[in-house]
Amino acid sequence: MKKFAIIGFGGLGKLHFINLLKIQEKRGDIALTAICNSDLSAITKTTQLNIASASLDDIDFSVYNLYTDYKEMIDKEQLDFVFVTLPSHLHAEVCVYCLEHGLDVYTEKPMAITLKQCESMIAAAEKNNKKLMVGQCLRFSEEYIYIKELIENNTYGKVVKAEFSRKSPIPGWSFENWMLDEQKSGGCIVDMHIHDVDVMVWLFGTPRDFSVLCSHNMASYESAFALYEYDGFGVSIIGDWGIPSSYKFKSYYAVTFENAYVECINGCVTLYTNEEKKEITFSGENYLYREEVEFLEGVVDGKPFKTADIYSVYETMKLIFAEKEKRR
Template identity: 35%
Template sequence: MVKIGIVGLGFMGKMHYGCYSSLDNAKIIAICDIDENRFKNTGETAGNIAGAEGELDLSDKTLYTDFDEMVEKEDLDGISICLPTYLHPEYTKKALKAGLNVLCEKPMALSTELCEEMVAAANDAGKRLQIGQCIRFWPEYVKLKEMIESKEYGELKVLTFQRLALTPTTGWQNWYLDGNKSGGAALDLHIHDSDFVQYVFGMPKAVVTTGMTGPTGDYDHMVTQYRYDDDKVITAEGGWMMQASWGFEMSFNAVFEKATVSFDVTKDPMFRVCPADGDQFTPDVLPGTGYSQEIAHFVNAIAGEDVPEITTSQASKESVRLVLAEKESAKTGSKVEL
């Protein structure tokens, strides 16, 4: 049984809690949050994806408000760090130094230099550092990657992503709205699709981005074209400047030679394959969500099981580098080469 701790009981902490609780080979031992009220009012946090609603029964968990105390007293195998982005490096390095395997929420950090410190800490400790780039595990995106690589519907010609949300105002001390702490929507939200692009196709040769600064003082809406050596068109749009009644859109449209494949969480059915010959249909995909799949992957890996290499800390660092290049392109109004 893999013994788990969670630090940070906001939306993502609750999401991780639910995913770990569904596994037969993991047990949550302890939870840490600096705000004791989070332990009393566990039903108050919510996010843009279902799965973290409702009250939690914490009666059999040991609760802490001090991270160092939890790490010292508890015999843990792994820990989920579900804290604001600007705290990721500090607490990741602490946990690794204490001999724990770490699943740290995305984005990895606010700079590539900080990412490199986290990678080095994991290497020094000989422990696993996994960053929560959950789209690599999201069932419909997994299926899309399979279609691209198998060329089941011929060559991919065009691929567009959209990830649009309302402005987040529920974070601890409103940290999302401070670009110096969150990196804005570009680094917190849009990075999901940037990471998936470099996962499937490798790092682009260059990016061309237009962006709009928003309530964080950083880029809170951007559109990027990812340039490769061939003529395929790959773009991603992401931002959190939508009005409160908008909700959330996570979608992609893939144009193959012999089919169009679409996914949109706002539609029913969400996932469709529209082949050149025959009627549209919804293909079978893995169960659960990207969150449940990535957490099962983390637990299985530290339990010693043979798992595929879906994500690495180095790849997550590269995704931060990619988004920072997109920001530079938006700032300068010119192509940025990588």
């Protein structure tokens, strides 16, 4: 039986927790034994995020050992791996500590908030021969996998242009408002715009050039308008988390191929060709769940992380920090 813990039990920690209980029941060879969160009283509370919320009704937390200090937890528990779902500025420090102490690590995106921190995490994984996975979750999302397959199979010819966007009310739900502190979250570019940048790099590779404009109204660097140049086509990405709080989160993409146009509005995908307009349906499987399954198959069954290996995520991080340098 492999034992594991969750470190950071806010919005994302709870979303992963709900899925992990299901996977644990299905697999029968993993056991969540401990949870670490700076505020123990917040563990049982439901957290509402822009993308979802996790209901914790009917959960018996007395079966878990609860900690506020992750180092104490690692000392006392015989853990095999951890899920790190902490504020982003803590990812590097905690992941490196866990890797150095012989644990495999899943961490939420962004990998870290500086490139140097990302490099320290990869170095710790390599040195200790441990696995590290970063939850760049859109790679596991069926509507994005659909586009990847169209490209790989050359179904409708080459890509001619693509646009992506992600718009959110200002993120006011995080612990002590860490998301709005650029020193802790990296701002909109590193926290939210990264989702679409990662998808772009996963689909098309690193662009040969780019430009990015940021605006500031309610928060620092709250929106990014970016253009990327590839051989033969261009990509635009808008990431905006500076919208008043009554707004409901929206995600969008549109990819034009030589012989088709595919549009996705909030997960609903439509394919347009000269012959037909077709709604594309998917299984609806939760993308965080798929990501957790890949992590567990990696650390328990010894399979490679085929969707989000650490070196491919590092390519995204290089572009993200280059954008921060170049932003205007």
